[in-house]
Amino acid sequence: MADVPIIDEEMCDHCGLCVSICTCGALVMQDNMVQIIKADECGWCTMCELVCPTGAISCPFEIVIEGEEKK
Amino acid sequence: MTINLDALKSLPYFSGLSDSVLDSISSHVFEKKAVRGDTLVFEGDPVDTLYFVATGVVKVFKTSADGKEQILLIIRPGDSFNDVPVLTGGISLASAAAMSAVVLHGIKKKDLEAILKEHPQAALNVINVLSRRVQELVELIEDLSFRHVNSRVAKILLEYAGNGERPRLTQQEMAAMIGTAREMVGRSFRSLEEEGAIRVERNRIIIANYATLKKIAGVME
Secondary structure (H helix, E strand, O other): OOOOOOOOOOOOOOHHHHHHHHOOOEEEOOOOOOOOOOOHHOOOOOHHHHHHOOOOOEEEEEEEEEOOOOO | OOOOOOHHHHOHHHOOOOHHHHHHOOOOOOOEEEEOEEEEOOOOOOOEEEEEEEEEEEEEEEEOOOOOOOEEEOOOOOOOOOOHHHHHHOOOOOEEEOOOOOEEEEEEEHHHHHHHHHHHHHHHHHHHHHHHHHHHHHHHHHHHHHHOHHHHHHHHHHHHHHOOOOOOOOHHHHHHHHHOOOHHHHHHHHHHHHHHOOOEOOOEEEEOHHHHHHHHHHOOO
């Protein structure tokens, strides 16, 4: 399964901006909570992180040196 | 009524005004909807409407001659755009586009001017909004003009490169570490990619040319 954006449920104010911005349909609002339903579809555009007004969703990058990546 | 009084009261433009004043203002407010990707304002066009974002996200941006986009502002619910051209009576200095489905509340220039003339509190609110906007733009200009963001992003990438033993970093965290705007970090990624120093593959930044990245970072052997 692909890595997914990290959602801090305590920081999330359920505004839904991340869901509205998600172009790949990976994020949905279910029971007033943001859920990631299609992890493989997430293209890591990081727009959800950009628009989140509370910093509740984050898309961290792993930084590797070519040739030394984990296989 | 297009907008309820609580929503109107929560807008920085109209905070501190009485319900009766807000009630009269609300009669001038109209609703506009747009879908993701719709351009709401074109740079250079005359503007006669101030918009508040009710739901969704709008980006305000400039496009260079070679098509590169520089986002100036991200407008979230409660924030406004078109402020400057509406108040100066001029043309739009930047373009604006919907980043998601959006609902906007608009007010025409002539109606806004009448409100500002009649209610000093609203005029003071506008000064506050514009002062904050100037502050944000000055910070962006400082980043674009004087700071070598690329070299500082390159330095962080070198410091945090590793085989899983180093913490992963978000663009927001990198921006905070080097004292710049998040947008500048994304811009640096693209610049470093163009120089062949890195490749961004989904959630991985691969240092493709270690020597080039070190040179950009100003790290000596």
